[in-house]
Amino acid sequence: MQRPFPPACSPGPAGGGVRILMPGDVACEPRGMRLETLLGSCVAIVLTDPRRTVGAMCHIVHRRPAAQCDDNPGASAEGAFSMLYASIRGHGLNPLMCEAWVYGGGNMFPTLIDGPHVGELNGEWVLDRLAYDGVRVIGTDLGGATYRRLAWTIGPGLPEIEAVSA
DSSP: OOOOOOOOOSBOTTSOBEEEOOTTOEEEEETTOEEEEEESSOEEEEEEOTTOSEEEEEEEOBSSOOSSOOSOGGGBHHHHHHHHHHHHHTTTOOGGGSEEEEEEOOOSOTTTOOSSOHHHHHHHHHHHHHHHHTOEEEEEEEOSSSEEEEEEESSSSOOEEEEEOO
């Protein structure tokens, strides 16, 4: 069962709306809409065509499918990629010709985990997959021990990333 997207809840800077992504959500919107999410060990991909007329974002929880039956296919990396690429294709664009930013992958328990942690592994998996697909990554902000607040108003500007203390 696929969860519905949250409704556009307020006007965005360019007269569009704002869509807040929760873990496992995928959204694809036209220029002017604002996409926002909060990340810890999860990883978000922002994908856009080079002219930035359409933008998509996904909020990946795990690089592998959950051990139990998960009713949200966007929570796993493979499911999120499928949904992300399908949403871009739905706007008549080839996702492999798009550009990407990748954010998140933090270590939310740095005093408990020394070595590879779930956020690091999530980030590596996403970057490897984008490289395999030939999608150009134009920016990243991965790792560390903070939450990240990510927002992007689809258009010529860059995504905004803010570190938030745990």
